[in-house]
Amino acid sequence: MASSLSTDERALILAPTGVATQTSAILASVGIECLCAPDAATMGARLGEGAGVAIIDTRTLHRGPCAGLQDFIAQQPSWSDLPVLLLNDPAALGPPQPWLGNVVMLDTPFDGARMLPLIDVALRSRRRQYQTRDALQDLQRRLHTAGSEPNATERALRQTQKMDAIGQLAAGVAHDFNNLLTSIGGSFELIDRRLRQGRAEGLDSVLHRGQEAVGRAARLTHRLLAFSSRQSLAKQRVDLRPLLDVQRLQAQLSQHVQLTLQLTDDLWPVTADESQLREALDNLLQNACEAMPNGGVLRIEADNRQIALQRWDDTGLPQGDYLCLSIIDDGQGMSQVTLEHAFEPFFSTKPVGQGIGLGLSMVYGFSRQSQGHVALHSRIGHGTQVDLYLPRHLGEAASPPPRSAGPRQVKGRHVLLVEDDAHVRQLLCQTLNEAGFVCQSRCDASAALQVLRSSQAVDLLLSDVGLPGMNGRQLAEIARTVRPHLPVLFITGYAETAMAREAFLAPGMQLICKPFELKQLQEQVAHMLGAG
Numbered sequence: 023m024a025s026s027l028s029t030d031e032r033a034l035i036l037a038p039t040g041v042a043t044q045t046s047a048i049l050a051s052v053g054i055e056c057l058c059a060p061d062a063a064t065m066g067a068r069l070g071e072g073a074g075v076a077i078i079d080t081r082t083l084h085r086g087p088c089a090g091l092q093d094f095i096a097q098q099p100s101w102s103d104l105p106v107l108l109l110n111d112p113a114a115l116g117p118p119q120p121w122l123g124n125v126v127m128l129d130t131p132f133d134g135a136r137m138l139p140l141i142d143v144a145l146r147s148r149r150r151q152y153q154t155r156d157a158l159q160d161l162q163r164r165l166h167t168a169g170s171e172p173n174a175t176e177r178a179l180r181q182t183q184k185m186d187a188i189g190q191l192a193a194g195v196a197h198d199f200n201n202l203l204t205s206i207g208g209s210f211e212l213i214d215r216r217l218r219q220g221r222a223e224g225l226d227s228v229l230h231r232g233q234e235a236v237g238r239a240a241r242l243t244h245r246l247l248a249f250s251s252r253q254s255l256a257k258q259r260v261d262l263r264p265l266l267d268v269q270r271l272q273a274q275l276s277q278h279v280q281l282t283l284q285l286t287d288d289l290w291p292v293t294a295d296e297s298q299l300r301e302a303l304d305n306l307l308q309n310a311c312e313a314m315p316n317g318g319v320l321r322i323e324a325d326n327r328q329i330a331l332q333r334w335d336d337t338g339l340p341q342g343d344y345l346c347l348s349i350i351d352d353g354q355g356m357s358q359v360t361l362e363h364a365f366e367p368f369f370s371t372k373p374v375g376q377g378i379g380l381g382l383s384m385v386y387g388f389s390r391q392s393q394g395h396v397a398l399h400s401r402i403g404h405g406t407q408v409d410l411y412l413p414r415h416l417g418e419a420a421s422p423p424p425r426s427a428g429p430r431q432v433k434g435r436h437v438l439l440v441e442d443d444a445h446v447r448q449l450l451c452q453t454l455n456e457a458g459f460v461c462q463s464r465c466d467a468s469a470a471l472q473v474l475r476s477s478q479a480v481d482l483l484l485s486d487v488g489l490p491g492m493n494g495r496q497l498a499e500i501a502r503t504v505r506p507h508l509p510v511l512f513i514t515g516y517a518e519t520a521m522a523r524e525a526f527l528a529p530g531m532q533l534i535c536k537p538f539e540l541k542q543l544q545e546q547v548a549h550m551l552g553a554g
Contacts, residue, residue, distance in 0.1 A: 029072030029416070030152055031145065032057060036065045036091070037079035037109060041130070045077055045109075048134040049141065066090030069104065075144040079109040079130075083119055092121055101154040105144035107137075142529065156393065163338045205235035240537045257392070259415040260296045262289055262324055262345065265303060271322070274307050278317025286325040292345050292412040294392050299412075302385045306349040306408050309382065313353030313406060321350040327411065339395050343414035350407045356400040364398055385410065433458035435551050436478075440470045440485040440497065441513070450484075450543065457544045467492035474501050480508065482551055487514040487533075498531065509550045513538075 032055040035042045046056040054074075059065035062082070067090060069076065098104060103124045110127045126140055209232030213225055263285065272281055292299075310320050327344045356364065365386040382398075385408075389396040393413050400406035437459050441447040447463050454461040460479075464470040467489050474480060483501055485494040492500075498510045507530065515536040527533060534546055 030148070031055065031074045032072070033075050033077055033141065034059060034065060034068055034073045035077045036062065036082050037077065038081060041079050041109060045137070048137055051134065052138060054141065054145075061090075062088040062092075063090030066092075066094040069094045073104070074148040075105045075107060075141060077107045077109065078122070079111065081111055088119070092119075095121060095123055099155075101158055102151055103147075105147055107140055107144060146528075159340055163340070166338070202235050202239045206232050206239075209235070236537070257293050257295055259291045259417060260294045260299060261291050262347065265296075265300055266322060266324070271307065274304060275311055275320065276317070279311055279314060280317075280319045282319065282321050284321065284323045288326070289324055290326050290343060290345050290414040293415040294394075294412050295388075298388050302388050302410065303347070303349075305382070305385055306410070309408075310349055310351040310353065310406070313351050313355075318352045318405075321348075323348040323350065326414075339411060343416075344394070344411045345414060347410045347412070348407060349410075350405065352405040355402045355404050355406055356398075357402055361398060361400055365396075435459055435481045437461045437482050437484055437547060438470060438473055438480045439463040440465075440467065440483070440489065440494065442466060442486060442489055446486075450540075453540045453544065454484075454547065459547065466490055467494070467497040470497060471500060474504050474508075480505065482547060483508055483510045484547065485510065485512055487512050495526065498528075502528075511546060511550055513543075 033045075033049055035045050035056055035058045037045060037058075042058045046058065049056050057068060059068055065076070065078075069091075095104060106122050106125045108122065108125050108127050109132070110129050112129060126144070128137060128140060209228050212228050213232075216222070216225060216228075266283060266285065268281065268283065275281060307320070314320070324345060324347045327346045329339050329341050329344065364382050366383060386396055389410060389412070395409075395411040397409040397411075398406070399409070437454055439447065439451050439454070439461055441450065441463065442465050444465070447465065451461045451463040461484075462473070462478075464473065467485075468491070470483075470485070474483075483498065485497055487494040489497065494512055494514075498512075501508055501510070510531045512527075512531065512533040513536060514533060532546065532550060534543060
């Protein structure tokens with residue numbers, strides 16, 4: 023049985039009733055799911071279903087057989103080293119058992135202030151282990167697909183093809199960004215010229231064109247990150263039916279395209295980034311419509327799929343539960359040559375200026391980063407079918423986010439901005455001051471630490487991640503030793519940081535990815551300051 027996000031994060035407790043109840047209450051207060059096991063054998067069985075940390079009272083280890091628990095710990099796969107928080111009763115008989123492995127001790131009696139930091143460290147360590155597991159599974163799938171080692175000629179051919187693909191990608195990026203830079207630079211130049219001439223009329227439309235080009239540039243970088251499976255995804259429970267609302271879908275289709283939906287009644291929710299899933303669906307709809315310029319029938323089907331243990335099919339997915347979303351058109355179809363290159367970035371069969379060839383590559387990257395799969399089936403004259411597989415979500419629905427605060431509620435709060443780029447630093451500092459915050463800025467971590475170690479008021483640390491010398495994450499760690507409850511908001515343009523945000527962030531820390539709108543930054547700062 024495949025473990026879910028919920029079971030991967032839960033805590034399993036083996037302790038006397040009173041201690042187990044106290045521990046469950048402490049963890050539940052910060053939203054950590056708990057499961058109490060009556061004995062070591064049950065504990066071992068539940069650990070096999072997934073867990074973030076095991077909490078064990080030493081007294082339970084001396085009151086009965088520990089075979090089930092001991093077997094699980096001894097037989098862990100190479101990527102796993104289960105964190106164990108051992109509740110140590112000083113009056114208990116005998117030392118802790120060495121077979122427990124990755125143990126941290128906490129003497130009883132205890133409280134939440136002593137327990138929760140240890141639990142946080144354990145869960146972060148376990149997340150890293152699960153990331154290693156996922157990477158190993160991905161490598162195994164690739165090795166299975168690759169088969170035997172190609173000979174020298176095949177390797178040389180693949181290297182040539184790879185360099186050709188990189189060259190095509192670089193040329194495509196340069197072409198589109200040159201167009202965008204021309205639009206942005208031209209807008210600024212025209213605004214400057216008219217202001218010098220004292221002509222303010224028509225500046226709104228010029229400014230709008232420049233802002234629109236900036237937005238297109240941001241979307242282009244996001245699609246490139248999606249293709250490379252390095253975009254920032256806010257994975258959560260997503261129910262597909264609202265995204266497949268007929269009225270929403272029909273608005274994107276031409277009047278000559280007939281839409282039919284066939285959805286399983288009990289569709290499983292999936293684990294995905296809802297906004298990126300919506301964009302992937304919209305890209306597939308657009309491609310399907312363009313394949314039927316004279317009209318036709320577009321079918322959307324969705325059903326639940328189970329991939330059995332140790333069964334490898336054309337999806338290359340590991341065992342588990344998945345939802346399969348199929349987009350089927352009866353258009354002109356693709357040739358075998360087009361089919362082989364369809365997922366490559368900047369590959370397009372459209373005339374110049376009618377598409378940049380990133381739609382399908384974005385869907386491909388999104389599916390991989392979501393631990394899913396996308397398959398393409400097509401023949402000339404027989405239409406095209408795209409199957410998008412996404413993993414089933416087994417947890418509960420997330421609570422709605424709190425409403426953000428308005429500027430009046432945050433007036434006078436102090437923000438320390440750390441950013442090495444002078445232009446960005448000046449822009450952000452000016453923006454926050456105009457929004458009612460009191461913002462001071464520093465160019466590196468050393469200068470910021472001087473402020474943090476002083477008596478100056480700092481209500482929030484706003485730091486770039488990629489600082490020279492000490493990076494933003496290291497700065498935040500030291501800042502928390504001086505000001506333990508200081509909220510930290512990171513800003514980053516690094517794909518790796520954004521992609522691994524869950525493991526990167528500690529409680530009270532959030533991250534916003536460049537490029538962002540200034541309004542978005544203001545709202546995020548206001549929300550973190552608790553002004554709502």
